[in-house]
Amino acid sequence: MNIRSLTRGDGVVIGAAVVLFIASFLDLSGYDCPSGVDCSSYSANAWDSLSVLMGIYLAGIIGAALLIVSRAMPVRKVAGFELGQFGAAFTVFSLWTMFWTIIDAGDAGAGLILGLLAALALAGGAVATPLVPALKAPLLGTPRPAAVQPAYGQQPSQGYGYPGAAQQPFGAQPGQHQPYGAQPGQPGQPEHQQAAQQASQGGAAPAPVADFTPFWFAVPVARPLYGEDGAPNPIAELAPGTWYLAVEQRGPGLIAQTQDGRRGVLQDTTGIQRG
Numbered sequence: 001m002n003i004r005s006l007t008r009g010d011g012v013v014i015g016a017a018v019v020l021f022i023a024s025f026l027d028l029s030g031y032d033c034p035s036g037v038d039c040s041s042y043s044a045n046a047w048d049s050l051s052v053l054m055g056i057y058l059a060g061i062i063g064a065a066l067l068i069v070s071r072a073m074p075v076r077k078v079a080g081f082e083l084g085q086f087g088a089a090f091t092v093f094s095l096w097t098m099f100w101t102i103i104d105a106g107d108a109g110a111g112l113i114l115g116l117l118a119a120l121a122l123a124g125g126a127v128a129t130p131l132v133p134a135l136k137a138p139l140l141g142t143p144r145p146a147a148v149q150p151a152y153g154q155q156p157s158q159g160y161g162y163p164g165a166a167q168q169p170f171g172a173q174p175g176q177h178q179p180y181g182a183q184p185g186q187p188g189q190p191e192h193q194q195a196a197q198q199a200s201q202g203g204a205a206p207a208p209v210a211d212f213t214p215f216w217f218a219v220p221v222a223r224p225l226y227g228e229d230g231a232p233n234p235i236a237e238l239a240p241g242t243w244y245l246a247v248e249q250r251g252p253g254l255i256a257q258t259q260d261g262r263r264g265v266l267q268d269t270t271g272i273q274r275g
């Protein structure tokens with residue numbers, strides 16, 4: 001499980017689920033019991049009513065669990081169904097049932113009132129997280145790659161990949177100014193000319209570079225990540241301000257790995273920042 005793939009919206013969902021669990025142990029009714037009267041039936045909590053427990057409290061908690069699992073695990077489908085969609089549906093169902101239950105109760109206790117607030121935050125976080133940019137931000141932040149310490153008696157390398165060193169376009173040799181993706185012996189060659197050369201050679205996919213060294217990078221603007229199978233639809237979107245790992249070079253593109261373990265081809269590598 002990749003915890004760093006969780007967002008602020010996921011944090012709201014987790015917090016609301018915890019509050020909902022606590023509310024399940026509180027009284028459902030706010031009835032004031034007169035002295036000398038047995039009011040045990042009025043002090044019941046959700047665990048004394050199976051329908052209330054399953055239809056409201058556990059439904060919301062299960063929905064939160066499905067949402068978090070769908071965000072943090074590489075595999076997000078079971079039997080062809082999205083776990084996140086099921087999780088969001090459970091949270092909305094929990095809020096819907098809680099709303100009508102508290103209206104019908106007449107004299108709602110702390111368990112229903114706190115449960116309604118928790119269910120509202122839970123459903124709101126589940127629905128709004130994919131839509132609100134502030135909620136899509138990483139929950140724990142993105143750690144900057146640690147600088148590689150040089151061996152004793154050696155000066156820090158000034159080549160690319162050393163944090164704090166002068167950044168050099170990837171693929172260029174020391175002393176050369178060469179755009180990213182240009183092949184040795186073809187300085188400054190545009191990418192469309194390289195693509196034309198590859199097409200004239202039979203249209204085969206570019207072979208991986210044998211001496212490639214993985215590195216961290218960030219994109220200046222949001223860019224799509226395409227599948228390695230060449231499908232036209234993106235499998236993910238790389239966001240600025242987040243570090244990704246380049247694991248392989250194929251022609252002018254990079255094979256990038258996201259924080260949740262997915263791999264794909266970054267076709268547009270202009271302006272990327274190395275870590």
